[in-house]
Amino acid sequence: MMEGKKMGKIQPLLILFLILTCIIGSITINFSSASMNENIDLNMTNTSELVIYTYDSLLADPYYDIEGNFSKVSGISKENIQIVRLSDANEIVIRLLQEKDQPEADIVIGIDNALIHLIDNKSEVLEVISPQNVNEIDSNLIQNLDAEQYLLPYDFGIISLYYQNSIINSQSYPELSNLTLDTLLTSPLISMLIVENPKFSSPGLGFLLWTIAIYGDPEINFTGLLSRDWRDWWSLAKDDILITKSWGDAFDIFFNPEEEKPIMVSYGTSPAYGFCQWQDNTTSAVLTHENNQENAWLQIEGIGLVRDAPNKANAEAFINWFLSEELQSDLPEHQWMYPANINANVSTCFTQASIHPENVTRLNDLITPSMLSEYLTQWQDEWEQVVVQRTIPGYEYMFTTLGLLLLTIPILIRRNKKKQL
Amino acid sequence: MLQKNTLFKIIYLSLPLGFLLIFFLIPLIHIAFLAFGISLLDITEFTFENLFRVLSHPLNQYFLYWDVQQALLTTIFCVVIGLIGSYILVHYKFLGKTFLRNLFTIPFILPPIVVLIGFIATFGHGSWFNRTWESLTGSILIDIYNTYEGIILAHVFYNIPVIIRLTELGWRSINQDGIAVAKSLGATRLQIFSKIQLPKLLPILTVAALLVFIYAFNSFAIVLVLGGVQYQTLEVRIYSLAKSEFDFSGAAALTLVQVLINLVIIVLYLFLSSKYELPATESAQIAVKPFYRTHMPVKELLGRVLILIYFILVGGITILPITGVILASITSPEGTLTLSNYAKLYDYSIKSYIGLPPSNMILNSLFFGFGVMILATLLALLLNYGLNIDTTVQGLPKISLLKNFMGILVILPLAISSITLAFSLFSLYRTTFIYEQVLGAILIAHTLIAFPFANRVISASRSAIDPSLVSVSQSLGASRLKTFIKIELPLLIPGIIVACLFSFAISIGEFGATSFLAKANFATIPVGIYRLIATRNIGPAASFATILVVITIASFMIIEKLGKLELRL
Structure with a gap:
């Protein structure tokens, strides 16, 4: 009996111990499985020296190793550069606005001359940038994207x-x-x-x-x-x-x-x-x-520095590199857009196969920036x-009513039973 | 004595109760407040503006109407088709009946994303079905993308098993003597059906219909892919509001509407299941007719032919998607047999479509599966022991208030859709380490989804243990722990295994909550399948899905061996 009582006291402790081991166990599995994933978010909050938000297809086909190449230029190790590829450009703007108070990203790449108008107050989320090579960027593009230079153009195309x-x-x-x-x-x-x-x-x-x-x-x-x-x-x-x-x-x-x-x-x-x-x-x-x-x-895509970016110095170096003649010359045949840097090389096969924006009438002049900022969300x-095709209910309507009737049958039956009683 | 037991109770209950409270109830209440503009994280101000804005938007109104309508339509088709099926299964005997019954169950145990890919493989644009039809008639028979009929067909296929499995019990419970008496008194078949069979069938039929309605109403993966912009359930709408437009208060308001509708259905369901005693086991002996015998009258023969046609049609839409997945996984786009789709899963190039190497996705899925298996089962065990401790120690009153509260808390996650679960977790914890550590958030969401099922299994096998065994053991001097290990645990093992497998199967096929919570560079097998479907890489998607088919069917075969598969909530 004595032993039994003793065991009775130990028992909750034992169970608690079991639970704790399970929790610790699962956390360790958790971490080991995380380390198996090469690009897991874990190191994002700890060791990242540069975080970039962009869309899934940036320089993706054929694949251009942004992390590796920037690492060579800057000396930041490749593992510490985080490129978060969101499903499309709209999401970049939304994430940027969402993290206004606690910015996670340093750089946003891919906000274009339309999406920029979803941001009411650019100075709240972005910082004005003027890298050394800004004079190499086509000034027309700068004017058409953002004259205040919260975003600088890196490529364009119709x-x-x-x-x-x-x-x-x-x-x-x-x-x-x-x-x-x-x-x-x-x-x-x-x-x-x-x-x-x-x-x-x-x-x-x-x-x-x-x-x-x-x-x-x-x-x-x-x-x-x-x-x-x-x-x-x-x-x-x-x-x-x-x-x-x-x-x-x-x-x-x-x-x-x-x-x-x-x-x-x-x-x-x-x-x-x-x-x-x-x-x-x-x-x-x-x-x-x-x-x-x-x-x-005409679409002009821009790169921007996030306000209060956690790694501002690295971000500025990155933007400088991203707009440089060297990277911009690789841009046409990886991104399949015209580079914004006027000194960048564009191969003949590229110009031969593409329509250049200068040869067409650009509709952008019809819709003014003020119209965009006022009506863009409304238009979307x-x-x-x-x-969405909102059909006036036809035959389906009959089924709906029939279904509702079927659901009320049990209630009717119960009423009948009560009456009989 | 009392204090000691109360202490035990607190210890046992604190974990499951705390888990549900912190990760389920509080986030859910937070959502309700968020709908009225009150948030823990942002500036708060009580307002009806969100609700008004969301409900006055013409598209939200339309999709709410459409959602109810498609769910009703699905329910009606399922009831009609399923009732005939179960009648035949109960009243006729023929070769391969058990096999056929199991076959009819398969669609329901498969994850929706697998059903979806099976559907696309069978009825999609490049499927042999449509290709053959096109070569015969010049146009495709059915276009499943962005059409109403595509969604309904997928939902019906998915939900027929629920009706068949449940109404089978209903048919069996009908008193055959009554029918015999009625027949001898000259009642017509219609009279027998309406006066004897239907009243007996109705409660369970209604319960089954409510289940189908709630599954169709909260459908996510199927409508997300097949519906496109044209058709969206509230679930899809909430997902895109919260996930793509980051309109949290709007999404919260819409969630509130959805939860209210779900609650009405669940309350109705619980009311009906407790009001009428639903037949649980076969009670009456039913004289089964042989399917075929020599010298059958023409009329009877005609009936048999109709039955055969029924099975070919329903069996067709039930089996085709499963065979379709497997077939599509081993055929190349040119139509030849190949294993290249499986090889692609080891190929790094597919990463560009889905953002992560498939092997990592498989690892992630397995990790969650095992994690949920342990967590959900453990929590269910603790909960049951905490609640039932006083039934094993004599002389203590039951604390029924707590029990009722727990009962509701346990059943509630069933009424909450997976997107709502994920959204409520996300909205409260998105700035904390729980969400930063995405793995944790997904694990919690999966556990919440699996928990009610695990709990049901454990509580059933727990209550099957004769309590006198425990008291005898204790009165003979064994400690409570010793009693548990020596007596109860061996009896519980089958239940624990079933609960584990159930949790594992639910976790590995879960799509909605995972895709909501997963960050851009993190995913599981179902998310990978979705990405592949979106880019119309049907072959590799099918081979991915085949892995899930094998895992889920194997799990449920073991479950059926160990105990009964419960389709009911």
């Missing part, structure tokens, strides 16, 4: 419709040679088109602004090029186009023959991707020709409302 010319060409689709948004709508091409969601993706947003600039928005008395309503185009197109969440998703579907979507919203420089790498000229880019001019939306929201 949004275009990118297609596989083995399937789509002027023989099979004659409308291609003089394409307008109107003829696109009536052409079979519309059902082969992939568009990125402008709520999440920056080329998708560029395309939305393209349609707004051309058709205008009567609700805010904006005439655009044709003084019509951009909503009409989308509400006619919505049943046929495929909307993806990100540019990367669209790109993979584009190259999957089973999906039969050989045309997508991409860049005027996209054909250079296949051409420079494999002399493959089976893809082309096309713009629309309203009012007898070639119209396109309205776009979703237009695209």
